[in-house]
Amino acid sequence: MTGVDTGLGREAAVDLGVFRSNVALLAARAVGGPLVIDMTADAYGHGLVRLARAAAESGADILSVRDQADADAISDARIGIDVHCWQTRRFAVPPAGSGIAAFGFGMELTDGAPDGVVPVMRVSAPVLSVKRVPQGHGVSYGFVYRTPKETTLALVPLGYADGLPRAATGSGRMAVGGTQFPVVGRIAMDQVVLDVGDAPIAPGDRAVAFGAGLDGEPTAADWAAATRSTAGEILARIGRRVPRRYIDREASR
């Protein structure tokens, strides 16, 4: 390999401890039936095998996946859990959306997630550069945004190729240091611009697109709300340029 695959410091941090406690909480409430976890779409972008192991360890009974390749990946990793894949059964149809409470979000078709589940994925990238601009400065394609007054613009290397929906142009927000700032101008393929006003933001500060929502940052549901989308879609579509980093406090104890 040439060089270090830096990827500009983009990352999706996946907290396995949070996932385990979500699953345990659901298992405690799954009275009278098996606990089925929907692991389609690469476990909603979290990474199938890592999450399958954590689910099996935390009280899940059945994992639901699309096809045999997914089922094989789980059995090849020697994870002992019942896996149902709808595609290999003749006339089988996909199960009705079984919800993504294990990933920290409620089901759109029922009355919400059980209390206590917490979002597992946190997507962030460093601020690459900041610039002070006068009032009326255009930002990004088409100049759909012009700065209403003198302000600081911060460039963040996350774009729609990384899974931020372009439809969130005009509504998306990111947090830097616990404070949310608007994404301004069109969301581009590789980058977005934040209008941070007079906040003392510097290159290298981390901009959080979404996370658990516990430190002032938006959640995937916030990104979904303004874009005719769902938290599940926001999570599942985080792209290949965003490396997954697994946080596993339990394993390191």
Next chain:
Amino acid sequence: MTVADGAARIAPESVAIVDLAAVARNVSRFVLLADGAQVMVVVKANGYGHGAVEVARAAIQGGASWLGVADLAEAFELRDAHIDAPLLAWLHESHENFTAALEAGIDIGVSDLDQLESVVRAQHAVGAGPASVHLKLDTGLGRNGADEPNWAALFDEARRLELTGVLRVRGIFSHLANADDAEDALQLERLHRGIEGARRAGLQPQLRHLASTAAALRLPPMRLDLVRIGIGAYGLSPFDGGGSAELGLQPAMTLRSTVVAVAPSSDADFAAHSGIVPLGYGDGIPPQAAGRIHVTGDAGPLLVTRIESDHLVVEPVSPGNDVVRGDAVTLFGDPSEGVTAVDDWARAADTINYEIVTRLGDRVAREYVS
């Protein structure tokens, strides 16, 4: 597992077929159109979802003399595949370590003095010939690139470093907002002002570049020494409401899948079945298009009624064209062949064709034909 289960397993998977001959032809078209300017083909974001390495090779066959990417990870992917063409990367952290990039012969787009200093550090570490840089000017877009008040200092420092043999300013460039013709003209004017300033500082950049696909097509004065072609190389139009054919371009990607199961139609009065196709939003199919997009099945057009995490549901548009398990489905491709266009998906999902192809996920196999 029964025999029937086994039969289901060998049904074709979903596949994105990328026509590399179409890529090469599209690029050739821009080489002709550029009228002497060089053509850089932009293969960032995994070649807009088409596969960066394969597209890069086809682009060179089509006459591109440069390749462009956003970040160094994307540049290294090309060098690791032994693609040695001139290559520019322009999106970096301010204190990026450029050592490996210089070793790999990658040209660095430099937006500020910090990055210039990082290039110097890397050149000292590598110790070979001068690093090749392109100075990036912000002429109005408000993203990266140096702001006009900082140009003089950047040019002077770059010239000083040139004289010490550490680097060579090979290019000077900017990026258009494509807001309207007047704004684009203002940006060109600012870039010319920047080029003048660079010359006054003693720099002699050979490659002045500004235009991407839209301006390369529409605005000859924007072409300068090099045009950066992204979306057009993939055969898609950068313009709202315009198709590929009227620009003489051929969409390179066709997305195919299969009906893997059938279920009773959601419409009780309608005797037909719904078909289940194993492509969902986890594969990058935008759920916002559900109910608003038709695709092509073996027996005729199908309406996409739902898009879930790992599958979508189709229903025949006219009675009698029932969906049968095993039917092939073309989600999009070249509309001149009678199938749905990427542009149609973009309209149905309230977005642009770029987002449709770029977000197509890794779990969809790419198959290359040429």
